[in-house]
Amino acid sequence: MTQKFEPLQNDLIIRTAWGQKVERTPMWVMRQAGRYLPEYHQAKGKLDFFQTCRDPEVASTLTLQPIDRYAGIVDAAIIFSDILVIPQALGMTVEMVDKKGPHFPHPLTSPDDDQYKQVLSKNVDVAVELDYVYKAITLTRHKLKGRVPLFGFCGAPWTLLCYMVEGGGSKIFKEVKTWIYKYPQATKDLLQKIAEVCVEYLALQVQAGAQVFDSWAGELSPSSFNEFSQPYLAYIAKHLPTRLEELKLEPVPMVVFAKGAWYALDALCDMGYQVIGLDWLQDPAEAVKIRGTRPIVFQGNADPGILYGSRESITKLVKNMVAGFGGGKQGWIANLGHGITPFVNPDDLKFFFEELHRFTT
Numbered sequence: 212m213t214q215k216f217e218p219l220q221n222d223l224i225i226r227t228a229w230g231q232k233v234e235r236t237p238m239w240v241m242r243q244a245g246r247y248l249p250e251y252h253q254a255k256g257k258l259d260f261f262q263t264c265r266d267p268e269v270a271s272t273l274t275l276q277p278i279d280r281y282a283g284i285v286d287a288a289i290i291f292s293d294i295l296v297i298p299q300a301l302g303m304t305v306e307m308v309d310k311k312g313p314h315f316p317h318p319l320t321s322p323d324d325d326q327y328k329q330v331l332s333k334n335v336d337v338a339v340e341l342d343y344v345y346k347a348i349t350l351t352r353h354k355l356k357g358r359v360p361l362f363g364f365c366g367a368p369w370t371l372l373c374y375m376v377e378g379g380g381s382k383i384f385k386e387v388k389t390w391i392y393k394y395p396q397a398t399k400d401l402l403q404k405i406a407e408v409c410v411e412y413l414a415l416q417v418q419a420g421a422q423v424f425d426s427w428a429g430e431l432s433p434s435s436f437n438e439f440s441q442p443y444l445a446y447i448a449k450h451l452p453t454r455l456e457e458l459k460l461e462p463v464p465m466v467v468f469a470k471g472a473w474y475a476l477d478a479l480c481d482m483g484y485q486v487i488g489l490d491w492l493q494d495p496a497e498a499v500k501i502r503g504t505r506p507i508v509f510q511g512n513a514d515p516g517i518l519y520g521s522r523e524s525i526t527k528l529v530k531n532m533v534a535g536f537g538g539g540k541q542g543w544i545a546n547l548g549h550g551i552t553p554f555v556n557p558d559d560l561k562f563f564f565e566e567l568h569r570f571t572t
């Protein structure tokens with residue numbers, strides 16, 4: 212069934228992502244729907260995290276919370292979900308443990324593990340397995356009434372692999388390093404499988420834009436990045452547009468956020484993504500130099516910790532960031548350099564946005 216949605220009233224971020232000159236810098240923040248908002252806790256109640264993702268009514272409510280709170284200020288919504296729904300669709304169990312983060316009770320242990328073979332051979336029908344995400348997207352689009360575009364997203368193959376073998380977050384990445392350095396081919400087979408599911412998953416999500424999060428890219432050396440992350444990010448960038456064409460959908464701008472992969476910025480500029488997310492350890496002016504004349508748009512990159520600082524510090528950072536990205540009328544989407552953290556005062560985020568408006572209009 213073809214869905215009818217109200218026309219987009221604010222397409223600033225889309226025009227910017229396609230490289231056009233714009234009247235001011237578009238802005239949103241990663242994890243803008245989340246724990247720093249009191250209304251998030253209220254709407255979530257006692258629901259478990261993944262229950263909220265699977266309930267289209269709740270997921271759409273959470274997606275819209277920052278859009279309502281920062282109405283007329285923020286320029287994009289991102290669907291409330293998680294990167295770990297792909298391992299779930301591949302047949303793995305993932306829980307969200309309060310105050311600890313994601314936990315896989317049975318991570319993949321080695322290529323001889325039966326579970327590894329099952330994951331690799333599973334024929335994943337993402338339209339069925341992840342239909343709750345599509346329902347949440349459709350409902351959210353109706354509720355948005357065209358106010359701002361809605362971004363879809365997925366985890367990058369490398370980052371998903373980290374979770375699937377580590378079983379959660381990690382400090383020393385013992386398991387994933389064992390996989391890449393002991394079983395490189397089995398690792399690549401799995402990364403390829405994940406990349407294929409990512410393409411289909413994004414294609415069916417696609418509304419306005421698609422963001423690929425490679426949150427653990429910074430754990431790789433440059434040569435390991437070239438071997439275990441880059442080819443799969445490139446696979447997604449190459450095959451998503453083809454798949455969208457097959458589905459008779461319009462192309463959408465694609466965003467890659469490879470956290471910590473500063474060494475790869477030059478290569479990322481040639482990977483087929485329109486937008487590259489930068490974390491806060493990268494200097495905007497340096498990044499602009501590396502980009503050169505390539506028609507790439509940057510997204511980022513304020514230290515998320517700025518939102519614990521004083522108003523004066525926020526103003527100073529915004530001023531510097533705007534200057535670093537060249538004024539902000541082209542080639543830049545303002546954001547934090549990673550997701551917003553808990554305990555931020557939502558009024559301080561509002562101030563950050565307002566200062567961005569003031570310095571970039």
Ligand SMILES: Cc1c2[nH]c(c1CCC(=O)O)Cc1[nH]c(c(CCC(=O)O)c1C)Cc1[nH]c(c(CCC(=O)O)c1C)Cc1[nH]c(c(C)c1CCC(=O)O)C2
Pocket residue numbers: 240241242243244245246260289290291292293294295307309310311312313364380424426549550
């Ligand atoms: C690595 C990663 C994950 N999830 C995601 C990433 C990539 C981005 C990044 O690097 O931050 C992506 C993500 N997770 C969530 C969103 C929703 C949309 C949005 O940005 O507003 C998005 C885009 C909701 C969430 N995902 C999660 C929460 C917090 C859940 C809660 O405790 O209520 C939210 C709102 C949980 C989650 N999910 C994940 C972790 C590590 C955690 C725990 C983090 C923490 O405790 O701060 C995996």
